[in-house]
Amino acid sequence: QKEVEQNSGPLSVPEGAIASLNCTYSDRVSQSFFWYRQYSGKSPELIMSIYSNGDKEDGRFTAQLNKASQYVSLLIRDSQPSDSATYLCAVASGNTPLVFGKGTRLSVIA
Amino acid sequence: GAGVSQTPSNKVTEKGKYVELRCDPISGHTALYWYRQSLGQGPEFLIYFQGTGAADDSGLPNDRFFAVRPEGSVSTLKIQRTERGDSAVYLCASSLRVATDTQYFGPGTRLTVL
Numbered sequence: 001q002k003e004v005e006q007n008s009g010p011l012s013v014p015e016g017a018i019a020s021l022n023c024t025y026s027d028r029v030s031q032s033f034f035w036y037r038q039y040s041g042k043s044p045e046l047i048m049s050i051y052s053n054g055d056k057e058d059g060r061f062t063a064q065l066n067k068a069s070q071y072v073s074l075l076i077r078d079s080q081p082s083d084s085a086t087y088l089c090a091v092a093s094g095n096t097p098l099v100f101g102k103g104t105r106l107s108v109i110a
Numbered sequence: 111g112a113g114v115s116q117t118p119s120n121k122v123t124e125k126g127k128y129v130e131l132r133c134d135p136i137s138g139h140t141a142l143y144w145y146r147q148s149l150g151q152g153p154e155f156l157i158y159f160q161g162t163g164a165a166d167d168s169g170l171p172n173d174r175f176f177a178v179r180p181e182g183s184v185s186t187l188k189i190q191r192t193e194r195g196d197s198a199v200y201l202c203a204s205s206l207r208v209a210t211d212t213q214y215f216g217p218g219t220r221l222t223v224l
Contacts, residue, residue, distance in 0.1 A: 008150075032210040043201055043215040044153065088152050092210045097143060097166060100152030 002027045004091050006101035015110050019076040023089030023101055026070070033065055035074045036088040038103065044088055048074065079108045112136070114216035116202050122222045123192055131187040131219045135204030141165075142185050143213060144177055145201040153201055158209065159185060192223045 003026040013019045021035075032051055036044035048063040050056045050072065056063045062075040072091075076083055086103040115134045123129050135142050140161055145153035155169040159179045167177075174192075179185040189196055199218040205211040 004152075034212070036215075043218050045215070046212055049212055090152075094210070095160075095165065095208050097155040097158045097169070097209050098153075098213060099155070100145075102150070102152045 002030075002091070002096075002099045004089055004099050004101035006087075006089050006104045008102055009105040010107050011104055012107045012109055013079050015079060015081060015108055017079050019079045019083065019106055019108070021074040021076075021087050021089075021104050021106065023072045023074075024070055025072070025089075025091045025099075027091065027093055027099075028067075028070065030067075030070075030091045030093045032092040033063070033072045034090040034092075034098070035061075035063060035072075036090060036100075038086045038088055040085075047087070076106075079106075081108045081110045084108045114202055114204050114214055116200075116216040116219050118219060119217065120220045120222075122224065124224050125192060125194060127192050127223075129189050129192055129221065131189075131200050131202075131221070133185045133187070133202030133204075133216060135183065135185070135202070136214055137183075139204035139206055139214075140182070141205045141207060141209065141211070141213075142179060143203045143205075143209075144185070144187050145203065147199045147201055147218070156187070160208075189221075192221075194223050197221055197223045 035047045050063040089101040090098040142159040144156040158166040203213040
C-alpha cells in the first residue's frame with residue numbers, strides 16, 4: 001500500500017514569515033512529486049512539481065526533494081494571507097496514478 | 111485554452127438512485143483520472159483512462175461504480191444504487207500522456223446522497 005504522509009495542521013505563520021510544509025512517502029521507486037494548493041470549496045491547483053533530488057525554486061515557492069530519505073518539502077517565503085489554504089503532496093511512479101496525502105492546512109496571520 | 115470541465119457542479123439524489131457524472135478533459139490530453147475527495151481528506155484515486163481504455167480501475171470501491179470514455183475524450187462516471195457513504199466531491203483530472211505528467215483538475219461535482 002503506497003502511502004503519503006503529511007501533518008494535517010493547522011500550521012499558523014505570521015505574514016511575511018517562511019512556511020515549511022513536509023511530506024514523506026513510502027514507495028521507494030516514486031519518480032514524480034507534486035505540490036497542489038486547494039482553497040476551501042475549490043479543486044486542487046498545481047504549485048510545483050519536482051523530479052530530481054535537490055531544490056527547485058519558482059518565485060516565492062521552493063520544493064525540496066530527498067529520495068534517500070523519501071521526503072519532499074515545500075517552502076513558501078514571504079507568506080501572504082492569500083497563501084492560506086490546504087497544501088496537498090502527491091507522488092507518482094511509472095504509470096501509476098497519483099497518491100495524495102491528506103493535506104496540511106496553512107493559515108497565514110496578517 | 112479551456113481547462114477540465116465537469117457537470118453537474120452539484121448533484122443531490124436519494125439513496126438507491128443512479129447518477130452519472132461527466133468530465134470533459136483538456137483537448138489533446140490522452141490520460142484522464144477520476145478521484146473522490148471527502149472532507150478533510152486528500153483526493154482518493156478511483157480510475158485512470160489512457161485513451162479509451164481503463165488503464166487502472168483498482169480504486170473503484172465496488173461494482174456499483176463504473177466509468178467509460180468511449181471516444182477517448184469525455185468520460186462519464188456512473189454510480190448505481192447510491193448510498194449515503196457515496197457523498198463526496200468527485201474530481202476529474204487530465205494529463206498529456208501519463209500519470210507522471212502534470213495533472214490538471216476540474217472544478218469537481220459535489221454529490222450528496224440523502
